[in-house]
Amino acid sequence: MKFEILPVTPFMQNCTLLACEETRRAAVVDPGGDLERILEKIEANRLKIEKILVTHGHIDHAGGVAELARRLGVPIEGPQIEDKFWIDSLPSQSEMFGFPPAESFAPDRWLEQGDTVSFGNIVLNVYHCPGHTPGHVIFFHPNSHLALVGDVLFQGSIGRTDFPRGDYDALICSIRERLLPLGDEVRFIPGHGPMSTFGEERRLNPFLRENS
Template sequence: MMHYHIITVTDLHQNCSLIWCDQTKEAALVDPGGEALRLCLEIDKFDINLTKIVLTHGHLDHVGASNTLAKHYGVPIIGPHSADKFMLENLPLQCQIFGWPVIYSFLPDSWLANGDIINVGMERYHVLHCPGHSPGHIVLLNKIRKFIIMGDVLFRDSIGRTDLPGGNAQILIDSINNQLLTLADDIIFFARTWVNVHYWL
């Protein structure tokens, strides 16, 4: 059985997803955008072993607490696609533009590419490269449980914005058409919402 817990962080209401395998208690944290202490408190509520941090893309509200948490738990940072390298290298500039406290530049321990598989215990997540919101945006598809961790490709009743550096509206539409709309209709996706929820699958 797979579990997930969504924690909405930062003033931008970004969904950080804690996912884990019930059999092995192995867990991953997806898009820890900020509020590192709060995320630690949430993670430590559960009887799990965090083994990795996964990033869907390089925007500050999805990566802000990554380094702090990676050091705290002694785990690697994986993803996004290497096309977002420039974003992670320029995090201080992103912070300046949005008026945020400085987030220092970093690079992940490994990049992700379309077709890669991330194992979290017995659970498998297939990586789909979905550029447009950012050049290196990826989403995570669990084919068995039939759900996707979407990042910012789709929002509730909308799509990700494309007016930030590296964004491209046509490329985003192509990603949605070619990578997502070709999937089965019974797949659930996590998109940005405005409430905390805790689901069990």
């Protein structure tokens, strides 16, 4: 599986293109905005997008989902249904944060712990990781030891929990019980900032050390 990270929106959110090298079929993860840039990259790489994957319902991750799904004619999968209130509020979120107008949407498939999603010959495992938002999910590709964790975990930090229905204890539990057991060697793409590994964060992340 190949991937390319495209920071989008004024929040520099890591939208990611995931592609099956054998079939050139692909998925877009968290297209929060800057859709023309995303579409140009899809065309430049000659990818056939099969679906849009969403980790959670915040504007910088989900603001462009409805429009991109319509333009590409593809389904939307994720997040978990507890984030419905965030997705329903996308129009007001866009006003609050000064983003271009955003549409709410109903995913073609809400995701749950233990689900899988696929495109081309690629299968990703789904983990429900609440805390930053109640319906946050992450995607894991075991064959390449790669995880897309949205705003659950960052290099040296963790997701905020001061938004409505955020839960610090739940977030730490999600990291410790669902992310770190995947293995120290796993690289992860966070919602913002540089990639890291679960091993590095286990050793160096102050939020995880403090809760050892």
